[in-house]
């Protein structure tokens with residue numbers, strides 16, 4: 303099906319919006335009246351610009367407060383409509399959206415509404431225009447799709463149909479099954495928007511919190527299935543009013559939008575994409591740093607050993623069990639300081655994973671960073687993190703480890719208490735305007751499941767986190783966004799290493815000279831009130847800065863290292879199937895971090 307996007311969904315000037323929509327691969331746009339009013343371009347120029355960009359103008363909108371009014375008022379409305387139909391002729395678009403009225407002048411009289419919409423359609427027909435009547439969820443007398451349809455049906459005019467908007471339908475809790483009772487050719491337009499499930503005034507909800515399908519809590523796929531069964535064959539058009547997207551870069555938002563439509567179409571069999579290849583583990587995390595020394599000191603204290611060096615680049619491999627961390631001191635690091643730059647995901651089919659990513663508009667990175675490197679499939683995540691699809695030590699596939707030469711190192715004793723053995727999770731802080739996009743990206747491109755989104759208060763604002771995981775939990779990525787007093791802190795990432803004895807791990811780390819993040823005494827007093835601990839247990843946690851959480855399945859104990867540049871490490875002990883990440887403790891941890899000066 304053709305895809306379209308309302309200009310209101312994107313930021314910038316009309317030209318910027320159109321360019322972004324075209325680059326992302328949309329077939330058409332809905333022109334929002336305010337975008338046209340604010341544009342220096344004439345309607346003819348807008349029409350030409352769209353044509354140059356390969357975009358059709360599928361809808362002009364909105365026309366408001368037309369129907370069910372006293373005759374003298376309606377005469378004025380028709381006059382206004384005539385002006386807009388003339389404008390639409392210049393724009394070269396033949397469909398207009400009319401929202402159900404919110405005017406205090408409007409009467410609760412369906413017969414009058416039908417008669418006046420019929421007369422509007424008469425006039426529209428003279429201009430070759432079709433009128434699509436949409437029920438706003440907060441319409442004065444008409445607020446549900448079935449009510450709007452009954453008025454359109456009563457009017458019985460060929461130039462009058464209905465516009466369905468998933469937000470208005472689902473926010474009212476209407477049953478979308480009834481859509482199948484509307485003849486497909488009378489559904490003149492379909493607007494799609496998702497939204498988080500919030501209990502709030504529906505107008506505010508609609509104007510500020512809409513998001514792209516798959517990013518909220520509505521069953522957009524289910525609704526779309528009813529619309530398709532009704533026989534609708536017009537465009538799938540995204541109409542998303544969202545405070546964040548209004549400020550984000552239009553190009554990125556448009557790609558995010560198109561990705562959401564592709565996934566939506568795939569979910570109901572309207573598009574066929576290379577299937578998801580779910581990663582089975584984290585092969586490595588790659589840090590870049592201008593100065594390896596502080597990073598090496600922390601990794602060493604965490605019990606990892608430097609085991610190999612890249613054959614041609616200043617990259618070291620540190621490992622312990624299945625926990626592998628690359629430390630890259632190449633040129634990128636000198637530009638940007640210490641940070642997490644790349645993640646290797648163990649993939650059953652690296653090439654297939656990259657094909658899906660590409661089909662879902664992820665930027666594909668060159669397969670080789672240098673001629674002598676193993677050809678690895680890689681894409682960039684929305685936050686710029688490079689994701690490598692890896693096959694570690696599988697003879698038939700290129701192996702990233704083959705790029706590394708083993709170096710002599712002293713094997714630290716085998717089974718030490720508290721040794722880390724793998725990466726439990728990665729926490730990737732997202733730029734604030736990429737949060738929803740990041741969650742959809744990781745779910746759709748990588749085939750990971752999204753866990754519940756968690757909001758907690760941070761000393762400097764709201765900290766929001768949402769984890770995506772594979773079904774066994776061997777890949778866990780916590781996507782987060784939160785304000786912080788410094789730029790580095792808002793971009794901080796962390797690597798959580800799993801151990802089966804966090805107390806021993808923390809002690810060893812400290813004994814090896816590692817700096818643990820101290821936690822406030824008040825936190826432990828509160829823990830003592832909430833849970834019963836064995837004799838001495840809490841004193842140990844207090845001494846080491848270990849945090850504690852519990853869910854229905856099990857327990858979680860974790861502590862943090864000091865930050866180096868924009869990176870810190872967490873030691874975690876998960877017991878009995880605990881599924882979370884200690885979000886309860888995040889405000890305390892964040893406050894403790896804000897009070898620390900990072901190591902350079």
Ligand SMILES: O=C(O)c1ccc(O)c(O)c1
Nearest residue numbers: 364399401436467509541
């Ligand atoms: O919020 C509004 O006014 C508005 C306008 C046009 C639409 O299509 C819509 O769904 C909402």
Ligand SMILES: [Mg+2]
Nearest residue numbers: 436467493541
């Ligand atoms: Mg709408």
